[in-house]
Amino acid sequence: MLKDIIELDKKYYMNTFGDRLPVCFERGEGLKLYADNGDVYYDFLGGIAVNALGHSHPEFIAALKRQLDKLIHTSSLYYIENQAKLAQKLVENSCADKAFFCNSGAEANEAAFKLAKIYFYKKGEERYEIISLDHSFHGRTLATVAATGQKHYQDPYRPLTPGFKQVAPNNFEALEAAVTDKTAAIMIELVQGESGVHPMDLEYAEKVRKLCDDKGILLIVDEVQTGMGRLGKLFAHELYGIEPDIFTCAKALGGGVPIGAMCAKAEVAAAFEPGDHGTTFGGNPFATAAGLAVFDIYEKEKLIENCAEVGGYLKDRLAELADKYPDKITEVRGMGLLIGIELIPEIAGDVFKKLFEKKMLTSLCKGITIRIAPPLNITRDEADIFVDTLDAVLAEI
Numbered sequence: 001m002l003k004d005i006i007e008l009d010k011k012y013y014m015n016t017f018g019d020r021l022p023v024c025f026e027r028g029e030g031l032k033l034y035a036d037n038g039d040v041y042y043d044f045l046g047g048i049a050v051n052a053l054g055h056s057h058p059e060f061i062a063a064l065k066r067q068l069d070k071l072i073h074t075s076s077l078y079y080i081e082n083q084a085k086l087a088q089k090l091v092e093n094s095c096a097d098k099a100f101f102c103n104s105g106a107e108a109n110e111a112a113f114k115l116a117k118i119y120f121y122k123k124g125e126e127r128y129e130i131i132s133l134d135h136s137f138h139g140r141t142l143a144t145v146a147a148t149g150q151k152h153y154q155d156p157y158r159p160l161t162p163g164f165k166q167v168a169p170n171n172f173e174a175l176e177a178a179v180t181d182k183t184a185a186i187m188i189e190l191v192q193g194e195s196g197v198h199p200m201d202l203e204y205a206e207k208v209r210k211l212c213d214d215k216g217i218l219l220i221v222d223e224v225q226t227g228m229g230r231l232g233k234l235f236a237h238e239l240y241g242i243e244p245d246i247f248t249c250a251k252a253l254g255g256g257v258p259i260g261a262m263c264a265k266a267e268v269a270a271a272f273e274p275g276d277h278g279t280t281f282g283g284n285p286f287a288t289a290a291g292l293a294v295f296d297i298y299e300k301e302k303l304i305e306n307c308a309e310v311g312g313y314l315k316d317r318l319a320e321l322a323d324k325y326p327d328k329i330t331e332v333r334g335m336g337l338l339i340g341i342e343l344i345p346e347i348a349g350d351v352f353k354k355l356f357e358k359k360m361l362t363s364l365c366k367g368i369t370i371r372i373a374p375p376l377n378i379t380r381d382e383a384d385i386f387v388d389t390l391d392a393v394l395a396e397i
Contacts, residue, residue, distance in 0.1 A: 001036050021356055028055025031375060031382050033361070041359040044372045044386050048363065049073060049193070049225045049338065052252035053297055054375035060255055063293035064286070073284045082288035089295045093234055095243040096263035100272070101283025105224030105250035108260035109187075111277060112246045113143055115264060116218045117187040119271040127184040129333075133169040137194035138187070138222055150195070171201055172207045179215060185246075186212060187220040190236040194225075196369035197333045197340025202240060218245040218268060221371025223357040224260070225338065228252035229298060229376055232308030232336035239335065257290035259283070303376040309367075311336040314383040321387060325394045337378065340388070341370040347397050354393045361385060 005024050023041070025033045031054055033041045046052065053060050067082075074080060087099040102108055117123070120127035132138065134149040141284040142161050143295060145153055149166035169192065179186075185210060192198040212219040219242075226236035227249035231373040233239050237247065245268050250260035260282070261308040298304060315332060318341060343351055345368050352364040363371045372386065 006291050013046055030054040030056075031378060037291055039359065041361050042382070042385060044374045045170075045361045045362045045363050046373045046375050047256065048251070049230055049373035050251045050254075051256055052228060052230070052303070053255045053294065054377055057255070057297065057377075059297055059300075060290075060293050061283060063296075064257070067286050067289035072286045073281070075280065076278065076283065077148065080283060080285055080288065082292055083283040084286050085289045086283070086288040089292065090249075090261060090263055093295075094247075094263060095237070095246065095265070096269075097266035098269035099191045099261050099263045101288065102260045102262065102279050103129050103258050103281050103287075104260045105222075105248065105262075106144045107279075107282070108224065108248035108250055108262045109138045109147065109222060110141055110143050111262040112187070112248050112264075113147070113185075114277055115262065115268060115272060117244060118276055119218065119268050120184050122271050127182055128163045129180060129182045130164050130185045130187055131175065131178050131183060132164065132187045133170060133189070133192070134166050135192055135195040135198065136140075136187075136189055136222075137192070138165070138189075138224075148247070150289045167339070168330065169198065170204045172204055172211075175208065176211060179211070179217065183215065183217050183219040185220050189222045190240055191226050191231065191335060191338060193338060193371065193373075194365060196342065196365040197371055198239070199333065199335060205242055212245070220244060221247040223247050223249045224251055225373075228294070229304040229307050230336055230338050230373065232304065232311055234304060236335075253294060254287055254290040255273040255294045257287050259287040259291055261291075264361060295338070298376075301377060306378075307336045307376040310378055310380055311339070312389070313380055315339055317383065317387045318390075321394070324391070327395070328394050337372075337374055337376060339372050340365065341372075342368055343370065346366075351385055351390075351393055351397055354396065355389065358389050358393065360389050 002024050024036050026036045027034045031042055033043050090099045100111055105203055117128055132147045132149055136149040138144040138147040145157055146161040146164040154160055165179045188202050221237050221244040223235050246264045248262050253259050318332045322332050333340045348368045355362055365371050
């Protein structure tokens with residue numbers, strides 16, 4: 001059966017993902033995913049930080065079914081109750097005053113770029129440059145590729161969308177030197193996930209916020225991966241004690257249903273007037289029902305608190321492994337349940353493959369870092385399963 005699926009994929013699907021890991025899942029429950037051959041896997045990647053509730057959470061599925069029975073889509077030509085209520089949830093639980101919904105993290109970041117540019121346009125200021133960081137990842141559209149500080153993503157699409165430039169992360173002097181009178185916004189991920197889970201320094205983040213205040217620049221925080229409780233707070237910027245002018249989120253917001261959000265302070269959000277931006281599918285009744293269910297389950301099950309507690313436990317156990325294998329693990333990084341285990345280059349690929357063979361789902365970043373982002377309702381016992389398996393793999397290599 002898997003062989004047939006692979007043949008269909010190779011024949012009909014554009015080759016954007018190459019040879020994927022040889023497995024096809026047909027159902028899931030909690031942390032577990034069940035392959036079409038009956039094999040059971042443990043999802044320590046969480047659909048790349050998407051499945052914050054795990055798989056087939058009964059209350060989540062029930063909420064989706066209730067909405068399916070009522071309404072899936074109408075369009076934003078009409079008022080949408082779930083859209084308004086989910087916007088309320090985001091605003092009342094963050095530093096933002098307004099929210100806009102779209103379909104993905106890339107779209108949320110695109111909306112952030114547009115809002116930053118039109119904000120200054122309507123003030124009569126010629127500001128259009130957006131500074132982001134090396135090793136960042138902001139999406140796959142042409143503008144978000146231009147903002148992504150990784151050469152291999154950018155090179156095939158040159159000339160890039162103008163107005164974007166990158167500087168080294170955690171280097172305030174380089175950032176300050178890059179600012180001009182044309183700078184509209186500075187965009188950062190407070191923890192860079194795709195490059196291998198690299199947090200920004202607290203002092204750096206504070207200096208960036210002050211620089212934006214001093215120069216009248218907008219601060220955009222990309223919370224697509226770090227938001228919605230992933231780091232043990234609802235949003236990463238809470239951990240850093242700063243408030244962005246604009247922030248974006250997606251991934252976990254829909255619990256697996258595609259949705260993105262761009263949130264902003266009132267003064268900045270007011271730059272968007274009717275006709276300045278829009279979406280066909282974004283924030284439709286079904287997607288926003290998913291977001292409301294995510295918030296409801298987070299609150300009932302205290303999942304953000306669980307993320308902080310179990311995430312701390314998991315990181316401590318991984319630190320013990322780093323002490324046990326100092327010749328194999330070079331660093332353990334991360335916050336909450338977004339953790340990177342950096343390995344020596346000679347073994348990283350083999351460790352990733354052996355973890356998969358032992359039914360542990362992770363990702364390999366930059367060829368050296370195992371990234372994990374399991375569901376926020378993971379237990380200590382489930383965390384132990386991963387650590388014990390990694391221990392066994394490292395002992396074999």
